[in-house]
Amino acid sequence: xxxxxxxxxxxxxxxxxxxxxxxxxxxxxxxxxxxxxxxxxxxxxxxxxxxxxxxxxxxxxxxxxxxxxxxxxxxxxxxxxxxxxxxxxxxxxxxxxxxxxxxxxxxxxxxxxxxxxxxxxxxxxxxxxxxxxxxxxxxxxxxxxxxxxxxxxxxxxxxxxxxxxxxxxxxxxxxxxxxxxxxxxxxxxxxxxxxxxxxxxxxxxxxxxxxxxxxxxxxxxxxxxxxxxxxxxxxxxxxxxxxxxxxxxxxxxxxxxxxxxxxxxxxxxxxxxxxxxxxxxxxxxxxxxxxxxxxxxxxxxxxxxxxxxxxxxxxxxxxxxxxxxxxxxxxxxxxxxxxxx
Amino acid sequence: xxxxxxxxxxxxxxxxxxxxxxxxxxxxxxxxxxxxxxxxxxxxxxxxxxxxxxxxxxxxxxxxxxxxxxxxxxxxxxxxxxxxxxxxxxxxxxxxxxxxxxxxxxxxxxxxxxxxxxxxxxxxxxxxxxxxxxxxxxxxxxxxxxxxxxxxxxxxxxxxxxxxxxxxxxxxxxxxxxxxxxxxxxxxxxxxxxxxxxxxxxxxxxxxxxxxxxxxxxxxxxxxxxxxxxxxxxxxxxxxxxxxxxxxxxxxxxxxxxxxxxxxxxxxxxxxxxxxxxxxxxxxxxxxxxxxxxxxxxxxxxxxxxxxxxxxxxx
Numbered sequence: 001x002x003x004x005x006x007x008x009x010x011x012x013x014x015x016x017x018x019x020x021x022x023x024x025x026x027x028x029x030x031x032x033x034x035x036x037x038x039x040x041x042x043x044x045x046x047x048x049x050x051x052x053x054x055x056x057x058x059x060x061x062x063x064x065x066x067x068x069x070x071x072x073x074x075x076x077x078x079x080x081x082x083x084x085x086x087x088x089x090x091x092x093x094x095x096x097x098x099x100x101x102x103x104x105x106x107x108x109x110x111x112x113x114x115x116x117x118x119x120x121x122x123x124x125x126x127x128x129x130x131x132x133x134x135x136x137x138x139x140x141x142x143x144x145x146x147x148x149x150x151x152x153x154x155x156x157x158x159x160x161x162x163x164x165x166x167x168x169x170x171x172x173x174x175x176x177x178x179x180x181x182x183x184x185x186x187x188x189x190x191x192x193x194x195x196x197x198x199x200x201x202x203x204x205x206x207x208x209x210x211x212x213x214x215x216x217x218x219x220x221x222x223x224x225x226x227x228x229x230x231x232x233x234x235x236x237x238x239x240x241x242x243x244x245x246x247x248x249x250x251x252x253x254x255x256x257x258x259x260x261x262x263x264x265x266x267x268x269x270x271x272x273x274x275x276x277x278x279x280x281x282x283x284x285x286x287x288x289x290x291x292x293x294x295x296x297x298x299x300x301x302x303x304x305x306x307x308x309x310x311x312x313x314x315x316x317x318x319x320x321x322x323x324x325x326x327x328x329x330x331x332x333x334x335x336x337x338x339x340x341x
Numbered sequence: 342x343x344x345x346x347x348x349x350x351x352x353x354x355x356x357x358x359x360x361x362x363x364x365x366x367x368x369x370x371x372x373x374x375x376x377x378x379x380x381x382x383x384x385x386x387x388x389x390x391x392x393x394x395x396x397x398x399x400x401x402x403x404x405x406x407x408x409x410x411x412x413x414x415x416x417x418x419x420x421x422x423x424x425x426x427x428x429x430x431x432x433x434x435x436x437x438x439x440x441x442x443x444x445x446x447x448x449x450x451x452x453x454x455x456x457x458x459x460x461x462x463x464x465x466x467x468x469x470x471x472x473x474x475x476x477x478x479x480x481x482x483x484x485x486x487x488x489x490x491x492x493x494x495x496x497x498x499x500x501x502x503x504x505x506x507x508x509x510x511x512x513x514x515x516x517x518x519x520x521x522x523x524x525x526x527x528x529x530x531x532x533x534x535x536x537x538x539x540x541x542x543x544x545x546x547x548x549x550x551x552x553x554x555x556x557x558x559x560x561x562x563x564x565x566x567x568x569x570x571x572x573x574x575x576x577x578x579x580x581x582x583x584x585x586x587x588x589x590x591x592x593x594x595x596x597x598x599x600x601x602x603x604x605x606x607x608x609x610x611x612x613x614x615x616x617x618x619x620x621x622x623x624x625x626x627x628x629x630x631x632x633x634x635x636x637x638x639x640x641x642x643x644x645x646x647x648x649x650x651x652x653x654x655x656x
Contacts (some may be wrong), residue, residue, distance in 0.1 A: 075559055123558065
């Protein structure tokens with residue numbers, strides 16, 4: 001009898017492990033240390049990402065999306081920004097309970113990141129080849145020659161022309177788009193299970209943006225890596241992501257499968273974001289905008305974070321903060337009147 | 342790089358010529374007559390005039406200059422009025438002391454300044470930083486004559502480990518053991534300069550550590566020490582290199598106080614004493630030497646920049 005229970009328990013655990021997502025954020029809270037107090041900047045952020053999936057995080061500047069990404073990557077250490085509670089589980093391990101030395105084994109290997117500023121994200125004094133080789137040799141037992149061979153393959157993979165010449169270039173000899181490709185090569189060097197891309201195309205020309213995004217998706221097809229794509233551009237998100245989380249003032253205010261989100265937007269802020277994209281089909285003189293401005297982080301606000309700017313505000317909105325409620329399967333909204341408006 | 346170096350060396354010639362005219366003019370603005378100083382208080386005006394004429398100081402200034410520069414171009418800097426020996430020999434003696442002293446001082450600066458600066462930046466805000474920054478502040482403000490005298494008191498008089506003064510020429514009686522004469526003076530000179538390098542390394546590293554590429558390096562999972570040295574310090578070194586060059590030049594030419602405390606026959610003391618003696622040929626020669634030193638160091642700093650920073654191209 002006991003044996004049977006143990007077996008069932010064991011099976012349950014195995015099943016649980018199998019269904020566990022690659023990355024699971026549970027009630028993550030982040031705060032900035034300012035003088036003597038902590039100003040919360042990310043509130044109860046819960047997200048999950050399955051293998052081979054792409055999760056988009058959208059929001060205005062300062063909504064906490066980059067901080068969330070840096071927290072996942074482990075790059076907040078040593079800064080004024082602290083994780084105050086919650087957990088980040090990656091591959092079944094809670095990253096926040098890990099020793100820094102163990103965590104560094106994951107960084108750059110199982111998990112990699114590309115940043116918004118390709119112009120300044122590469123070290124100006126080293127050749128790009130050496131910067132790629134550095135991350136390979138950090139995580140793999142491989143000769144310098146072997147790592148160089150791998151670096152050449154990577155440069156080819158990210159479609160840098162004449163990799164044999166370019167491997168010896170310094171960053172300042174490359175264009176912004178090429179530098180971002182090199183960053184992608186560095187990120188993909190160890191075949192990471194998770195790639196975090198923080199506004200990877202924002203600083204690039206529109207024509208180059210498309211190429212870089214296509215490259216990332218192409219690499220995802222080949223390697224099966226999961227991607228977190230952070231952007232303020234709903235168009236980019238719609239094209240690339242399976243799942244979207246919309247953030248406002250440090251909170252996830254809507255979360256859904258991409259298709260679901262774009263067909264049934266429930267939160268007034270998400271609708272506002274979409275409405276503010278000018279149409280190319282109709283001739284518009286007037287740009288839609290969400291009225292008001294994003295409150296600064298030290299402004300105290302009761303109730304719903306969006307109520308001062310919301311067109312549908314009712315009295316209860318300024319009194320209690322709405323929880324994130326599932327309005328449908330895989331579709332959660334943080335609004336008191338999610339079903340009604 | 343070779344072509345650039347040759348070109349830069351050629352541009353030294355006009356600079357040195359202009360410098361030589363300025364030096365010549367300014368020296369003759371100093372009141373006083375070398376003949377009068379040589380002959381002492383009891384000399385008669387006739388004696389002074391005769392000696393002055395003998396040394397060529399009675400001619401118009403432009404004639405004196407042309408004569409001097411003509412001889413200089415032939416490698417003849419004239420004879421010292423005071424020592425009666427060729428100016429080049431006098432400068433060579435001083436330069437030997439000063440260059441050995443400067444090199445040994447640079448050794449201490451690199452040995453102490455750079456690691457302490459890196460340590461201070463790596464733990465900035467913590468107690469290590471407080472101690473090293475405080476120490477740097479202290480050493481930067483201690484006067485060299487005071488530190489020099491105390492080092493003599495402790496290590497020469499008290500413990501008897503090192504000689505207290507003088508520097509027997511290495512080129513004359515050989516033996517690098519004579520370098521022990523320079524240990525206390527070089528430490529004295531190194532203290533304030535190493536302190537400045539600590540501050541500079543710390544400040545530049547903190548600047549660099551805020552740059553985006555350092556975040557990229559951290560995201561690769563590198564050990565923090567590796568990020569600090571290979572990425573942060575390597576970039577900070579570009580700013581530090583220039584400081585090194587000019588510290589060296591200043592150590593050779595401006596160490597008067599330390600040279601006086603330790604009775605070293607260096608360049609700094611030679612300049613001051615020659616001015617007091619109105620030893621025009623020596624002053625002219627030695628200042629021209631210092632100008633040349635600064636120009637060459639300047640060139641070396643530029644070459645170092647091009648080595649350290651691939652974005653700099655030498656044209």
